[in-house]
Amino acid sequence: MTSVSHTTHAISINPNDGEQIGAYPYETEAALEAALSRAAAGFSVWKRKSLAERVELVTVLASVLREQAIDMARMATQEMGKPATQARGEIEKCAQLCEWYAENGPAMLAPEPTQVPGGKARIEYRPLGPVLAVMPWNFPYWQVLRGAVPTLLAGNTYVLKHAPNIMGCAYLLRDALQQAGFPDGVFEVINVTPDGVSKAIADDRIAAVTLTGSVRAGIAIGSQAGAALKKCVLELGGSDPFIVLNDANLDEAVKAAVIGRYQNTGQVCAAAKRLIVEQGVVEEFTRRFVEQTRQLVVGDPSQNATYIGPMARFDLRDELDGQVQATLSEGATLLLGGSKAEGAGNFYLPTVLGDVTDRMTSFRQELFGPVASIITARDAQHALELANDSEFGLTATIYTQDVARAEQLTEQLETGGVFINGYSASDPRVTFGGVKKSGFGRELSHFGVREFCNAQTVWLDRN
Template sequence: MTITSFNPATDAVLAELPSHDEAAIEKKLDDAASAQRQWARTPLAERMALLKRVAQALREQKAEMAPLATLEMGKPLAESLGEVEKCAWNFDVYADAAPRFLADQVVASSASDSRIVFDPLGVVLAVMPWNYPFWQVMRAAAPVLAGGNGMVLKHASNVPQCALALEAVFERAGAPKGLFTTLLVGSGEVARLIDDRRIHAVTFTGSTPAGRSIASQAGRALKKQVLELGGSDPFIVLADADVEAAAAVAVKARFQNTGQSCIAAKRFIVEHAAADRFVEAFVAGARKLVVGDPMTDGTTQGAMAKRNLRDELHAQVQASVQQGAKLLMGGKPVAGPGAFYEPTVLDHVAPTMTAASEETFGPAAAILRVADADEAVRVANGTPFGLGAALWTSDLDRARQLTRQIDAGAVFVNGMVASDPRLPFGGTKESGYGRELGALGLHEFTNIKTVWTGPART
């Protein structure tokens, strides 16, 4: 069996890679288990030194790695370069902060020495998506490895060269063989990997239906899991906001990564008094996007990752227009080779329309007009998802109240939702559970152990 790497901007085949057979899978799992056992006993300072070397290796290899992401999933090269740099930053942050995150937490007691300690769980299986082929993996890998665990990567099958490049980064950094390893296998192998005795936990980023399947499999095996799933993130603009600033950020929040991000703003919920100004500024900004060869300087929107995903987005746009949404720009595939789609803006979208009720994973924005802040929150929460949300207002006291009412794992006030190694990241409702990043992301894959020690007896 082979895994095909193809270029979604040209439809050309980039490589045909052999998948790992049964013998190779067994060898990699054995190596991972052995490496992790030794790694768990490695002094913390040595672990942190490896994280620093990984960050260095990423920066040294950035010029070679970034084009792989662009070629395999279609994002502009400038975004791929930024993605690799963000991975390096993540490892630097954990190298500096993990000793503090992992320090024993002493609980005051007159009768004993009571403390909470954080021990490794073992080898973590990472089942990862294609949209950020480096960042999605490395944001999970840094805390997993800092905590004394190992990682086995099952990456999306359309980014196999990116998956192998990540394994090579750890080799270049001098990681123990097998501590981070890539398996080139199909999705049909995931269930048996979860069941394997050498796998102790699972981290998954992807669609909600796939997350349900992973959770079911891991639940049957009684193995810890963290799930970061889909999103239909609201971008709320109240009448007292800096509307032009909000619109400028909104364009990036929707169309970055060709709109293929769980935390991309997808539903722009705007108070009536500001709606016309916002729409005018938003459309003007979207018209400046340059769709084209993602390897070319100046391109700001590349190809979608797959033609079938483009077809799904187009069907959602068409359905929304038929349901009464007003098409302001775009709305169709770009003619010619590749999976390109026009930057698309839909106005007067109702919450029940397809573009608002489903996750739109591509360059299409839905604008919903509401009467006031209360309705904005109701509409924002009127979805099964709860990943990120943005709120724009000049009244920060009111913002503090409203953020507590929004169902989301993160709310960004007067800014764009983004992941940051220093802050926990994850969702609620059908956007998943558990946290990545920050101290909480590190603790997710540790055995949080209570140690109670009474007075010595002589």
């Protein structure tokens, strides 16, 4: 394929071999105008559909996703290097999300009656309108649908601006919703530059904005949404602590830490990035962790045996390597990996950094790739202090056999989620989101349904 400019096209490059596989021209102002008009017109139709009708289409979408799973998973593998088994698992997780919301969503949107002095009242959940969603590449389908499904179920329409390196995934997702029978304008995909995003945010037809991305992107999008007086939800970066106390079951803790750090090639906002281990077990934990990390299969992401594929973008691999080299120069010990892999692919060797302190780069910054940092804590209180010593606050993990103590520590952790004896995950039954520079607002559960609703109070017979 002939190479084209990144300034005029969204470019898709296969990170496994560096070959360009797609080029999608950015849309003109006229095309953006048409998309926003369709979303607004679609909202007028969609909000008048009964909740039962919306539930039916969400249920059909689950079936369509399963029917298209092979093609959709293959596209994710080609565009961002997601290992094949993990890509298929992502599609199935999306299908299960649809089914869960179809079953449980209606109760979350039901009117809430109450008695008030002198009469009755109820709270009704009304849709806001078209919601602009700026989404990342690391989970091409899950990141979108975990927000889109509850948003659509509530009666809003959804305008997706996906990451430019995975526009093939974006269009497959749009096709899936069309095949499921969603009306025109209910789910729009716009392929625009940052300037186009700014125009969309400022447009009166966009009612609210949601972003999953970097802190820098969150500051930009949040500022623009605020200037336009529009509700926004921001799910940003993370440098999540994974605390291992002296009494932890090391077999379970090490296994969870390896999965929690290296799944999706370490490109997860809520990955276990800072492994904070109490000094009584740090030596044994480190030995086992390095040993198990060494056994991970790195290679062609289309092969089922592969656990770690290439990183999605070449510029991010360069940034990651710079952070690793900076940490080593600051006094950390290289226990495994520590460099780019040779060859055309965008691979970074699974890396373990030991003797990391709270002043080093890999502790202070988010490392978005297959790199783990091991930090020694003097005791449980010190581990807690290290965990909170971050500008981020997405999730945290605690491994200990004393669950009561873990519960006490949980109360003091400055994060949106805590996992006791289990690694970070997301599930529609519970909320997902962060505090501090990890953002604000929540996705999933009933919070995800109501984030983009007008909670309208209706008073009756107030005398």
